[in-house]
Amino acid sequence: MEQTGQGLRGYQFGVFEIDPQAGELRRGGLKVKLQEQPFQVLMILLERAGEVVSREELQEKLWAGDAFGDFDHSLNIAINKIREALGDSAENPRFVETLPKRGYRFLAPVATIDSSIPVTVPPPTEKSRTGRSGWRYAAAWLGGVAVVAALLVGLNAGGLRDWLKWNFVPPRIESIAVLPLENLSSDPEQEYFADGMTDALITALGSVQALRVISRTSVLGFKGTKKSMPEIARELNVDAIVEGAILRSGDQVRITAQLIHAPTDRHLWAESYERNVRDVLALQGEVAQAIAREIRIQLTPQERARLGNARPINTQAYEAYVKGVVGPSGQAIESLEQAILLDPGYAPAYAGLGSRYYTLGLFGTLSPAEAYTHMKEAALQALEKDGALPQAYDLLGLVRLHYEWNWPDAEKDFRRALELNPNLADARHDYAHYLLAMGREQDSVVESRRAVELDPQSATLTACLGWHHLYASQYDQAVEQAQKAIRMNPNGFWAQLVLGWAYEQKSLYPPAIAAFEKAVELSRGRTISVASLAHAYATSGQRREAQQVLAKLQEQAARSYVPAYDVATVYLGLGDPDQALEWLEKAYVERSSFLVHIHWDPRFKGLRSDPRFRNLLGRIGLPQS
16 A cells, blocks of 8 residues: 655545645546646635635746736636536636636635545556546545544634634525436446436435425436526525535445535535445435535434435345336336345335336226236335335325225325325325315315425426316416426326316317327327317317227227226217216226226216216215215
8 A cells, every 4th residue: 555645635625626746636536637737726726715816826826927918818728627627617606706807716615635644545556547446545535634624623723613603604404406416437327326326315315304305307307407506496496406426336336425505506515425335225314414414404313213224235136226216117117126036125126116007007008906906015015124115105095095995094194105205296296186086176286286396397297286276177277287397398298188188178179189189199099198089079079080089999998908987088078978977887896097086077077966976976985075
């Protein structure tokens, strides 16, 4: 092992570190290209962090004897190179600020690594020369930061402790977003791993009751963004942002994270962590606890235990789980089943599998019996491995709601999921479905809006908010939310369905039919889209077209599962209540997923006074007023 020499060892700021002896700037342990002259300018700015360094000082130190014109041009180039290397901008600086006619100032907090603290650095290996090591160096290096900082504050060097006490007022932080962690590995396959770690960190922070945490769906849109932190904060409506990078090398994984007060773009905290891949779950909890401490949130004993109790996991199982959660949907079930096979004790893999079956059952790809049986089995298996997994309780609530019609236990399960993770947007959205089924339309709108607040960039949840407005007879609001969702994701069929249903209730048939036709195209002919189109054809007077679609649905039902509920809607559009009720009886037997919302579906309002319909509501256990 080699011992470092005397003198300044380096600086650390955010996810960056600078080594003056090696003449290197590194991000997350990987070297960042920076030419000699910009490197020297950066060193001077770091030495005087927080102070204004005049252009004249820089000229005297680095360009003595040069003509002013050459210096002026060279300095501008050097500053631009520094900003390029740091991912900074002159318009919204996070590191280097330009003060016109005065000079420059380094904005971010800087930690100095002093040579009085010995650090053992391993000799370079072949991997380190290709930018894939630095693990031990980083751990010792960060330890040095902590010791030096503690000494400086403890000894009140230069009045530092007093200055910190009287001049720094921590900003109040009640909401946070975790931006996608940057994959520093040269292996593109590790993108899944980086996205999975982002999702896990969001989930870990989401268990903190006092904090509002934005869901993964919304932050993924900012992957690789060039928007400033204040811009992102405004779009997500948060007080703070966590950004960072992840580097995996063999069985080791290193996360470098920093916390930024988003409105002011001020760096509040930065730290690096290194673990064996088997311990990534413990790593996520550790980072979440560090963030909670930094923003002065008092964790409850239950939250602290939850974040601190993490079991080691089979590495291959975790990789398969991540692909099942954030990878292509067509391979999700296979990946999650592989994760369970490799690590039968990993509870989130069961919950992920159950969630996939829910989507297949809700929209009629699988029969309710098949989909919800798989869901319940997966949820119970998850709770057997981890009795405090909120996603598992959410899944059980959905089974109770859509298939078992067990209303007390459904509400109990949804509430338990939200107790364990109040930031679980999907659970809030699912609980809104329960409230709607129970006739609490306005409460369902409120809960659906809370889900959107937690996942503001989710087109699906935005469209669902429109769906709740629709069932509350607020058709203009339903149109507004559906159109907003379509702008967010033009390829989502659910938003087109909500838009079509709302237009239909407003008797705007041409735009309703256009929306349904688009839904049929985008959903690749899902029966819910096809039946909605047929219903609109019928109610607008195009009976022949409606009957043609109905015939195709009945032919399809002879070959594969077609929800009886969807067929019933077509007969209603055609003005045949007897056939509609006959198909609703079939829906009752098969327990079609949408049957629990029948009393509030505006397409069925013509049946509400029919005794047969009211009898059906009573057998399901739905309110009749």
